Amino acid sequence: MTTYIALLRGINVSGKNIIKMVELKQLFINLGYYDVITYIQSGNVLFKSSIKEQQLLEDTIVAAISKHFEYDVNVLVLTKNELTTIFNSNPFLAKDSAMDISKLHLTLLNNEPDLSKKHQIETLVINSDDEFIIHKNSVYLHCPNGQAKTKLTNNLFQKKLNSAATTRNWRTITKLIELSNQ
Structure with a gap:
């Protein structure tokens, strides 16, 4: 299992594209991801998956948000190691x-x-x-x-x-x- 961080752009900003974190977390669980954690309301989600293709993860999350919440948002998925390298x-x-x-x-x-x-x-x-x-x-x-x-x-x-x-x-x-x- 790989730990990923999904960063969503443009949700819960100025009263637009409102998504409750409990609903976003459930969406990720429904997609088959594990150990899902959301952090603050701006669309930061940590999760684990055995899927190795980040583009596939991004596309799947974008499609699920579009279908469930009817919002088109940009999603960037990074591995824990990628974010750690950027951080350091x-x-x-x-x-x-x-x-x-x-x-x-x-x-x-x-x-x-x-x-x-x-x-x-x-x-x-x-x-x-x-x-x-x-x-x-x-x-x-x-x-x-x-x-x-x-x-x-x-x-x-x-x-x-x-x-x-x-x-x-x-x-x-x-x-x-x-x-x-x-």
Whole structure:
């Protein structure tokens, strides 16, 4: 059995695409997944499965949510090992392990980013304290003035990097790692 983390984008935000976590958990159980745990209302689900194809898992979850809840949402499925590697590779924490993690976020991309428009993103933050580092399918964010005030949004990365994306704060990523190790 492999431990997976499913990250759903755009549920329970601003009163839209409301899914109760108890119902989402039951949906995953009905799909045949084991040891299902949900974390906070923003669509973080840990589960175990013997299925090895992550794309199949993503497609199955998307289809089940569409059928059961009638919402079209982006789902990204990572293995525990993949998320652990991403977690341990945070370049901002490598530079300063005492950094305030409340100012750190992570945007995860569904595929390899198209970097041809990266300079457009850099231009947006040239006169700002905000920083981002793209590493493989991850965008590490440091927003010292808070995520609410940054131009480095999920939609921006999705559009400029030509990839579906979902963003989580670093505390959530830390908690998902902790839960995956239980």
